[in-house]
Amino acid sequence: MKKNTWQQLKSAFGVQKMDEMQMHINLQAIRWTYSFITVILFIWGTHDFILSPHKIPMAIILLILQNLVYYIVTAILKSRMGERAALRRLLIIIALSAAGAIFIGILLYFFH
Structure with a gap:
């Protein structure tokens, strides 16, 4: 697709770069949605x-996976942005997730 055609297609659907206000509104909406889904x-x-x-x-x-x-x-x-501690955090998250999955599997095996 030519650039001109792509620009026409984007303008036809109302797609444009977000300014700071729109980004802030979208971020707040995402946060509220995430909180709502987590609580629900x-x-x-629990029910x-x-x-x-x-x-x-x-x-x-689903809550755990989310x-x-x-x-x-x-x-x-964060790791891609150059934060060195993020890589260590990622490895800890993966290790704890694997350990949790094994622990839950053992519990289900023995107490089912």
Whole structure:
């Protein structure tokens, strides 16, 4: 696609570079959305766990995975920006995630 055609396509859909105010509004919306989803998944998972305590609710698994992805992506992006401590944090996150998965697997194996 030629650059001119690409510019026309972007303007037809209203796509433009965000200014600082739009970026701030979008960041606040993302934060509120993240908080809302986290609270809802926690409430849903707790409710399901109370109703059937012999299994791990899907909502709790999603909550854990959501936060795991967030922390891994944050550590990777900080590492790419040159922050040396971020790489160490990433390795710690991966190690703790593996240890947690093994621990949960052992618990499920013996107490199921």
